[in-house]
Amino acid sequence: MIVAKRKPFEEIKGLIKGYNKVLNVGCGTCVAVCLAGGEKEVAVLNAELDMARKLEESPIEVGALTVERQCDREYLEPLDAIVNDYEAILSMACGAGIQFVAERFPQTPVFPAVDTTFIGVNQGVGWYEERCRSCSSCVLGMTGGICPVTMCAKGLYNGPCGGTNKGNCEISKDQPCAWYLIYERLEKQGRLDSIMAFTPASKWENQVPRTVIQPGYEKSKADATP
Amino acid sequence: MRLEYPKNIKIIRVPCTGKVDVMHLLRSIQKGADGVYVVGCLEGNCHYNEGNLRARERVNHVRSLLEEVGLEGDRVRMYNLSSGEGPTFAAYAREMTENILALGPNPLKKWVTRP
Numbered sequence A: 001m002i003v004a005k006r007k008p009f010e011e012i013k014g015l016i017k018g019y020n021k022v023l024n025v026g027c028g029t030c031v032a033v034c035l036a037g038g039e040k041e042v043a044v045l046n047a048e049l050d051m052a053r054k055l056e057e058s059p060i061e062v063g064a065l066t067v068e069r070q071c072d073r074e075y076l077e078p079l080d081a082i083v084n085d086y087e088a089i090l091s092m093a094c095g096a097g098i099q100f101v102a103e104r105f106p107q108t109p110v111f112p113a114v115d116t117t118f119i120g121v122n123q124g125v126g127w128y129e130e131r132c133r134s135c136s137s138c139v140l141g142m143t144g145g146i147c148p149v150t151m152c153a154k155g156l157y158n159g160p161c162g163g164t165n166k167g168n169c170e171i172s173k174d175q176p177c178a179w180y181l182i183y184e185r186l187e188k189q190g191r192l193d194s195i196m197a198f199t200p201a202s203k204w205e206n207q208v209p210r211t212v213i214q215p216g217y218e219k220s221k222a223d224a225t226p
Numbered sequence B: 001m002r003l004e005y006p007k008n009i010k011i012i013r014v015p016c017t018g019k020v021d022v023m024h025l026l027r028s029i030q031k032g033a034d035g036v037y038v039v040g041c042l043e044g045n046c047h048y049n050e051g052n053l054r055a056r057e058r059v060n061h062v063r064s065l066l067e068e069v070g071l072e073g074d075r076v077r078m079y080n081l082s083s084g085e086g087p088t089f090a091a092y093a094r095e096m097t098e099n100i101l102a103l104g105p106n107p108l109k110k111w112v113t114r115p
């Protein structure tokens, strides 16, 4: 899932300074699961904003609406009917959701209430770890299911580098060397030949915004292109 | 035991302090309560294992939220006792009341409109 952290309260308050009627839109998928921007986090933030602005003698009206997913157009529809009642929107979705809301309502200022942080896994309640940088050319098949782009400090496709030190990465003794882990796993699986295979450099497609069209779904983009 | 504790305290019973949510505590202060405190079983004695430990984490979280907002975090506290300790309950009630008296009334009170 996409993991986010709520922005510091002062920053959020600063973003919507000067607005007196703001709609806070939560997202019911990734950021709800990672406890950053679901229905409950919307309620907590709204209560904080209400109290803080009253203490400053400049009360604010904050509406709340949590949609299933802000990155899906059909779930944004319910916003159409109410958006004009507000001067600005706060979004607690990931950066993709926030931009989709901003794109739908270009006349309304849209502000982020969370910092989108990574694609990760759930290690325990409220505890998440990064696992993938969405590089667009996955090498997990060659690396024993351990991502070198995410876990290696240099993001090497063909490691280890000379800094690998008894299992640790040269950047810190608390940081395991990804390529050491990859070696150990491949050795256990009897697949060490895999580590000798050369992986060409990534095209770094992630330097430009990428688009994915799943096979069999070409029509939707073709229809939308003038 | 007919123990006296301050009369201005309103008791809300919950099955376990683990049931107490961040929003319950935050909303009480938002709606003008001068303070809220959670009284749970002794740590290590929760029938649901971790209810009182979770409650303490939430209380601490609410305390920091209140500080962020510009209110005193000490308006929200957590106490622990065993169910047989009536006198301790009364003592905590007095301690919390004194704490709140020292902090003064909740400045949000003037915004609360009662139906």
Ligand code: SF4
Pocket: A131, A132, A133, A134, A135, A136, A137, A138, A139, A140, A147, A148, A149, A150
């Ligand atoms: S190689 Fe790593 S960053 Fe690239 S897609 Fe696979 S898991 Fe994600």
Ligand code: SF4
Pocket: A151, A152, A153, A154, A155, A156, A159, A160, A161, A162, A163, A164, A165, A168, A169, A170, A171, A176, A177, A178, A179, A180
């Ligand atoms: S020591 Fe290992 S994890 Fe660190 S940069 Fe080198 S190959 Fe990557």
